[in-house]
Amino acid sequence: xxxxxxxxxxxxxxxxxxxxxxxxxxxxxxxxxxxxxxxxxxxxxxxxxxxxxxxxxxxxxxxxxxxxxxxxxxxxxxxxxxxxxxxxxxxxxxxxx
Amino acid sequence: xxxxxxxxxxxxxxxxxxxxxxxxxxxxxxxxxxxxxxxxxxxxxxxxxxxxxxxxxxxxxxxxxxxxxxxxxxxxxxxxxxxxxxxxxxxxxxxxxxxxxxxxxxxxxxxxxxxxxxxxxxxxxxxxxxxxxxxxxxxxxxxxxxxxxxxxxxxxxxxxxxxxxxxxxxxxxxxxxxxxxxxxxxxxxxxxxxxxxxxxxxxxxxxxxxxxxxxxxxxxxxxxxxxxxxxxxxxxxxxxxxxxxxxxxxxxxxxxxxxxxxxxxxxxxxxxxxxxxxxxxxxxxxxxxxxxxxxxxxxxxxxxxxxxxxxxxxxxxxxxxxxxxxxxxxxxxxxxxxxxxxxxxxxxxxxxxxxxxxxxxxxxxxxxxxxxxxxxxxxxxxxxxxxxxxxxxxxxxxxxxxxxxxxxxxxxxxxx
Numbered sequence: 001x002x003x004x005x006x007x008x009x010x011x012x013x014x015x016x017x018x019x020x021x022x023x024x025x026x027x028x029x030x031x032x033x034x035x036x037x038x039x040x041x042x043x044x045x046x047x048x049x050x051x052x053x054x055x056x057x058x059x060x061x062x063x064x065x066x067x068x069x070x071x072x073x074x075x076x077x078x079x080x081x082x083x084x085x086x087x088x089x090x091x092x093x094x095x096x097x
Numbered sequence: 098x099x100x101x102x103x104x105x106x107x108x109x110x111x112x113x114x115x116x117x118x119x120x121x122x123x124x125x126x127x128x129x130x131x132x133x134x135x136x137x138x139x140x141x142x143x144x145x146x147x148x149x150x151x152x153x154x155x156x157x158x159x160x161x162x163x164x165x166x167x168x169x170x171x172x173x174x175x176x177x178x179x180x181x182x183x184x185x186x187x188x189x190x191x192x193x194x195x196x197x198x199x200x201x202x203x204x205x206x207x208x209x210x211x212x213x214x215x216x217x218x219x220x221x222x223x224x225x226x227x228x229x230x231x232x233x234x235x236x237x238x239x240x241x242x243x244x245x246x247x248x249x250x251x252x253x254x255x256x257x258x259x260x261x262x263x264x265x266x267x268x269x270x271x272x273x274x275x276x277x278x279x280x281x282x283x284x285x286x287x288x289x290x291x292x293x294x295x296x297x298x299x300x301x302x303x304x305x306x307x308x309x310x311x312x313x314x315x316x317x318x319x320x321x322x323x324x325x326x327x328x329x330x331x332x333x334x335x336x337x338x339x340x341x342x343x344x345x346x347x348x349x350x351x352x353x354x355x356x357x358x359x360x361x362x363x364x365x366x367x368x369x370x371x372x373x374x375x376x377x378x379x380x381x382x383x384x385x386x387x388x389x390x391x392x393x394x395x396x397x398x399x400x401x402x403x404x405x406x407x408x409x410x411x412x413x414x415x416x417x418x419x420x421x422x423x424x425x426x427x428x429x430x431x432x433x434x435x436x437x438x439x440x441x442x443x444x445x446x447x448x449x450x451x452x453x454x455x456x457x458x459x460x461x462x463x464x465x466x467x468x469x470x471x472x473x474x475x476x477x478x479x480x481x482x483x484x485x486x487x488x489x490x491x492x493x494x495x496x497x498x499x500x501x502x503x504x505x506x507x508x509x510x511x512x513x
Contacts, residue, residue: 009334014274014342015213016335017312018322 025073029056033076035091037069043088050080050089113362116294123254123286124149126293127193127219127279130261131165132157133301137188140168140179144198145231146283147221151193173198177205177216184214185323187313189269192216195283196223199237203244209276210245211339212324215268215308216276218246219261222384223283224471232472233283235384235435238412239445241278245339247346248413250280252369252387254291257281259363262296265305266353273346274310275339280412284472285385300360343414350411367411368419372398376405378487379424381450382433383409386468386475390433393480402488409446417453424454424461429491431464431483434500444500462490465500479503 013019046066051059055077058070081089121129127150131139139158141151158167166183170176173194180190194202199220209216222238224230238248247267249260260279268277281287296304312321327335351367358364369387372394373379380390390406397404407423409416424430432451434444443451447465454460466483469475482503490496 007334009337010341012331012334012338014335014338015211015323016325016327016331017212018325019312019320021320021322023322023325 028072029075030072033071033074033094035076035078036071036094037074037076037078037080038090038092039066039069040088040090041066043086045086045088047085049083049085053079053083055079114296114300114360116296116361118292118294120290121254121293122149122288122290123257123281124221124288125153126254126258126295127261127281128153128157129293129295130258130301131191132163133296133298134189134191134262134265134305135163135302136165136191138166138168138180138183138190139192140170140176140183140190141192141194142170142173142176142198144173144195144223146223146233146287147193147195147198147219149287150219150221173201174205177202177209177218180216181205181209181212181214184209184216185212185313186315187308187310189265189308190214190216191218193219193221195221196225196231196237199241200225203240206241206244206246206276208324210343211335213274213339213342214276215274215310217261217264217268218276218278219257219281220278221281221283221287228471230471233285233287233385234470234472235280235445236437236470238278238280239434239436239438242413242445245275245343246413247273247275247277247343247350248280248411249277249350250383250410250412251286252282252385252408254286254289255293255363256365257286258293258295259357259361259365262301262305263350263353263357263365266356267346267350269308269310270346270349270353271311273342273349275342275346280384282385285475289385294361294363296361304357304360347411347414347416365410367416368423369408369410370423371406371408373405373407373423373426375403376426377403377428378431378484378491379405379407379427379429380431380433380466380480380483380487381407381409381420381424381446383412383446384435386433386435386480389475389477390480392477393484396477396481397484397488402484402491404484409449412449415449415453420450420453421457424450425457427461429462429464429487429496430454431466431487433466433468433480433483433503435467435469437467437470447500462494462496464490464496466503467500467505468503473504476504 183190225236264277432447
């Protein structure tokens with residue numbers, strides 16, 4: 001959840017309109033997750049289909065290769081695991097304190 | 098029929114524009130206003146008694162008299178949803194509905210006001226079902242009171258036209274930016290043919306101006322997101338801000354009515370007093386029963402009662418101070434409700450009026466009346482009866498807690 005600022009109710013944008021783009025980056029949805037995508041990098045072909053399909057843009061890349069998952073935003077929806085053509089992503093139940 | 102005439106200037110008003118008198122019903126009068134406003138979008142679903150407005154306006158579209166995008170929708174929920182989308186996109190959007198149609202819009206009523214979209218709705222007030230009824234009362238409007246809309250109520254086709262224009266400028270005022278409803282009494286106003294003085298098109302266009310929102314979805318360079326999730330972090334602040342905007346709209350309403358008076362010669366106020374200067378016994382009402390209530394005031398005065406009437410033109414935000422001030426000299430106040438507030442302490446209008454009076458140093462006695470539900474014929478005799486009962490309250494100093502139901506069949510009697 002976004003951390004509220006200190007602005008008064010008088011100063012917030014009318015109607016809850018979000019004036020600037022990119023605000024979802026501040027909305028940490030990782031806590032919604034019950035299952036964690038675990039990537040078997042030995043099997044991964046770096047085809048980037050997971051990167052394309054992820055609704056939260058969580059797959060981090062560098063120099064054309066898949067690197068990691070942004071766990072602050074991954075909701076654990078499992079679309080990546082379903083779409084992966086070589087089935088190298090496994091959704092693993094995640095235990096939390 | 099066309100009869101062009103100069104309207105007389107009064108007081109400090111500038112010379113009003115040349116009006117044209119036409120004979121139309123209230124629905125067509127609103128449609129005439131819509132043609133002059135020529136909004137970008139009208140989305141509406143036909144429902145009695147609103148059909149007169151949207152059929153006539155559809156004709157204007159078909160005849161090429163307006164360039165409005167007229168959206169035929171599958172329901173009233175969709176009608177107001179389409180207006181929400183259009184308004185967020187930066188368009189001037191208008192809808193019209195009645196009774197059950199308003200009920201089907203309910204979810205979107207709060208979306209329109211919560212998103213601060215200046216949509217205008219022409220609500221042809223109609224009974225809510227069941228039993229199934231298509232005729233006029235205020236059940237729908239009263240159910241809408243707490244959805245955050247500015248609500249204006251007229252009593253004649255002329256006022257339906259006037260307030261249709263005024264509503265536009267109120268909703269879109271930068272200090273307000275809230276949807277506004279123009280309450281047009283179903284059948285009694287929508288279907289009543291009367292003389293209506295209409296302003297020239299160019300005068301209306303100058304009065305309503307262009308709608309130019311500060312932000313919108315489709316504005317060039319806009320990065321705004323409308324209708325985003327708003328949880329425990331900011332929802333409270335946005336609701337508080339919305340409430341403040343609604344209260345802030347009252348002076349805007351007053352200013353808009355004043356400005357309209359300057360161009361039309363018709364100076365409407367947020368409340369409409371009649372014979373109130375020395376009135377001790379007052380009937381408060383909203384809507385089209387005004388003529389009969391005034392006749393009943395005259396009859397009561399002839400019978401020696403210091404009677405008066407007060408019509409509420411601005412239902413939301415409720416003009417608390419103006420109502421309390423207008424009623425400050427009254428000793429007995431009867432409030433006419435054309436709706437039942439099921440299970441409430443009082444019926445809707447009585448509840449508002451009593452709340453407005455609570456903080457006054459000398460609180461008058463009040464009495465509730467219910468009349469005209471589901472199109473039940475409203476008669477002068479009913480309001481004569483009301484003043485008779487108020488006279489008894491004045492003389493005895495006691496007021497019964499239950500409302501009187503005017504024109505209701507009781508124990509086999511034929512209603513007055």
